[in-house]
Amino acid sequence: MRKKNLMMICLSFAVLSLQTGNTQGLLDELKALSAIGDLPVYLETGPVEQFSSYDRTGNNDDGFNGTYSFIRMEGDKQVIAEMTGPGVINRIWTPTPSADTIEFYFDGEKVPRIAMPFDELFTSDRFPFLSPVCGYEVGGYYCYLPIPYSKSCKVLFRGKMLFYQLQYRSYHKKTRISSWPAEWSREEKDALHAAVDLWNDYGENILSKCYGKPVMETVTARIRPGETIPLFERNSGGRIVGIEVEGLDNIDRKDNNLVLMARWDGEEEYAIHAPLKDLFGYFFGERSMRSLLAGASGNSSYIYYPMPFSGSARLELSRLGDVGVGTETVLNFRIYYLDEPRQKNEGKFYVHWRRENRPAEGQPYSILSGYEGKGHYVGTILACQGLLKGTTGYFEGDDQTITDGKLRLHGTGSEDYFNGGWYLIPDRWDMAHSMPTHGCLGYVNALSRTGGFRHYLADKLNFNEDFSLTIEHGPEGNRFPVDYRSVAFFYGEYPVSQEDPAVALVSYPEPPALKYQAYLLNILAFRNGVLENGNRIGRKRVLTLKTGGGNEPMLMKVSLEAPDDGVYKLYASYYKGPGSGQIRFKQRQVILTDWINVQSPEYLYIEKEYIGNLQVRNGSATLTIHLQGNAGTTFYLNEIQMEKMGGE
Structure with missing residues (x-):
């Protein structure tokens, strides 16, 4: 039975006992959710680690069957996490929530302080599990509410757990904190509401909430191909707290040749050396990301990561290309800063941009690898x-x-890392959508394209000696050929060497021939019949058209997205079969084919039949399919393919 109370909390709880200079716990963790200005501060704690349902054999059963979704059984309950303290749970994620009870046991106690339906961690929007600190979108359910523990924490699940990730950070052993409290203090409640208020402002300028009134310097940048111009320079300590740019949307979608460069304190390597559009989370030239810390919203693109420096800072803008070729580009910059030098307990802000076409088979794609030193x-x-x-x-x-x-x-799974889930499924990971800390950059299966973003606050990943983040290309063995581009944000002691952005490197790759799964088509209209979606003939999914009878043929009109305008060769994959009739393809009033007989005594797969040439304008084209026959006549469509014609 579903519990009416959000939580069941035992009467006894650990007494707060803090050592001077070592005061960590719920209040500090709550403040970290909104303390953007503290992002550069090093974490003087133990490491961040994670329990998850990944397949320990290297295969792809990462939660589908629940094989690796628990540590052990205790009676009829699954132990899904077990930590010795002190420490804090900073993030819980799943794409498969249920009403089964999740229980949190603290410090060896026999009664859970938190016992509630698992899905209400993410969906209740009741104190303290408030949106958007806890929530759901793009197929994933997430909770960033910190759950501290003093000596230990054990998490049990009364059901069958499937996909999950539970991220936690250990404190040093001598740290004394109180575990999850029965009653929150006024300060703790205020800190949570401050985080909720700030996160709800994602996509807006948050600098006044974070810093009061930082100094703003405006620059109109006029730049031609082959030029590099200065944007900002300081020869004393301080910190940049925001950069905003207007005018990026006026540039051609395919143009990714504007590069931002930054150096701190005279360092030889650039701290930032990345294409502007990639830095702001554009998706193959189109604006997409709109998060708390970076993205594009309204007329501006923005980044609000604080960037402290000790003695000097220099920002420059470069326009890749040949000198004298191309027109002038005009951008308006607003650079916000404070005259507060970098402190000893702060790292410097660095960006590592890279692109790799076809990572080696058997090796994952490296987002940031080989960094040695301290940082997060x-x-x-x-x-x-x-x-x-x-x-x-x-x-x-x-x-x-x-x-x-x-x-x-x-x-x-890749979308799981971005707090999402279930790519290819409608209303899950199927289109661009931003949340305060994470989101989907875009999803177009026909173009074989997708991407995501994730920013860390209280859950930032600290390290003392080295750091590496990689992602696999494919479910097993890193076998899928992919063209990746990535931006890694971190604080540390020094920048990472990278390949200089060049025109060929920053340009967007062309997709392979476009393939549209029929059961995922964007259907604009149909009449004189019914559609049955997702049926299978053998192992292939089909979209079934079925006539309703009458003198008029059945009609179905779909929209096909394409990355470029022009003329495309159009192909269809379908089944001939018993009970089928005749079909005809049109683009609006332009007839692409005569009537085609698709009747057959047995199911016969037509793998790739040329239909005609399709004109794409403004990134899309419509295609209309007519089906003619008696009532109940069928047509089984499997795929549509498009290939760009050269010279068009």
Whole structure:
């Protein structure tokens, strides 16, 4: 039976006992959810680690069957996490919530302090599990509410857990904190509501809430191909707290040649050396990301990561290309800063941009690898162009994070890393959608494209010696060919060497031939019949058209997205079969084929039949299919393919 109370909390709880200079716990963790200005501060704690349902054999059963979704059984309950303290749970994620009870046991107690339906961690919007600190979208359910424990925490599940990730951070052993309290203090409640208020402002300028009134410097940048111009320079300590740009949307979608460069304190390597559009989370040239810390909203693109420096800072803008070729580009910059030098307990802000076409088979794609030193990781943007037509199966690959020489976090799928779930499924990971800390950059299966982003706040990944983050391309063995581009955000002691952005490197790759699964088509209209979606003939899914009778043929009109305008060769894959009639393809009033007889005494698969040439304008085209026959006459459509014609 579903419990009416959000939580069941035992009467006794640990007494707060804090040592001077070592005051960590619920209040500090709550404040970290909104303390953007503290992002550069090093975490003087133990490591961040994660329990998850990933397949320990290296295969792809990351939660489908629940095989690896618990540590052990205790009676009829699954133990899904068990930590010795002190520490804090910073993130819980699943794409498969249920009304089964989840229980949190603290410090060896026999009665759980938290016992509630699992799905209400994410969906109740009741104190303290408030939206958007806890919530759901793009197929995933997430909870960033910190759950501290003093000596230990054990999490039990009364049901069958499937996919899940539970991320936690250990404190140093001598740290004294109180575990999850029966009653929250006024300060703790205020800190949570401050986080809720700030997160609800994602996509807006949050700098006044974070810093009061930072100094703003405006720059109108006029730049031509082959030029590099200064944007900002300081020869004393301080910190940039925001950069906003207007005018990026006026640039051609395919133009990714504007590059932002930054240096701190005279360092030889750039701290930032990345295409502007990639830095702001554009998806193959189109604006997409709209998060709390970076993205595009209204007329502006923005980044609000604080960037402290000790003695000097220099920002420059470069326009790749040949000198004297091309027109002038005009952008308006607003740079916000404070005259507060970097402190000893802060890292410097660095961005590592890279692109890799076809990572080696058997090896994952590296988002950031080989960094040695102290720091913490705070953000990822990843855009993927699959090189097999009509599939994003590479997104089955898991993320893996190594800190200080040990694998600490192993994910369960690429969209899972971005707090999403279920790519290819309608109303899940199927289109661009942003949340305050994470989201989907876009999803177009026909183009084999997708991508996501994730920013870290209280859950930032600290390290003392080294850091590595990789992601697999494919469910097993890293076999899918993919063209990746990524942006990694971190704080540390020094920048990472990277390949300089060049025109050929920053340009967007062309997708392979476009393949549209019939059961996923964007259907604009149909009449004089019915549609049956997702049926199978053998192993192939089909969209079934069935006439309703009468003198008029059945009609179905669909929209086909394409990355470029022009003329495309159009192909169809379908079944001839018993009870089928005649079909005809049209683009609006232009007839592409005569009537085609698709009757057959047995099911006969037509793999790739040329239909005609289709004109794409403004990124899309419509296609209309007519089906003619007696009442109940059928047509089984499997796929539509399009290939761009050269010279058009």
